[in-house]
Amino acid sequence: MCRVNKFGFPRTTAKSTEKKVNGFQTGDIVKAVVTSGKKVGTYTGRVAVRKSGSLNIKTVEKTVQGISWKYCRLLHASDGYSYNTTC
Secondary structure, eight states: OOOBOTTSOBOSOOOOOOOOBTTBOTTOEEEEEEOSSTTOEEEEEEEEEOTTSEEEEEOSSOEEEEEEGGGEEEEEOOOSOOOOOOO
């Protein structure tokens, strides 16, 4: 699926069919234990993936951007339901 011009020809590229990046998908609940760098700490929350492999983790308090997928462990895969993370 993509945008078309007034004649019906494709104007943009098609949407990406790859939904997972390094085994993570937007909406998954992960636990990240960061041991080095500026963002040292433990974060648990919903993840938003980037194509580059870094993740944004939305915790109860804040959103932490740019966490590497190597620090993350999948707690619950995204299944379409909304879950409360009060950890």
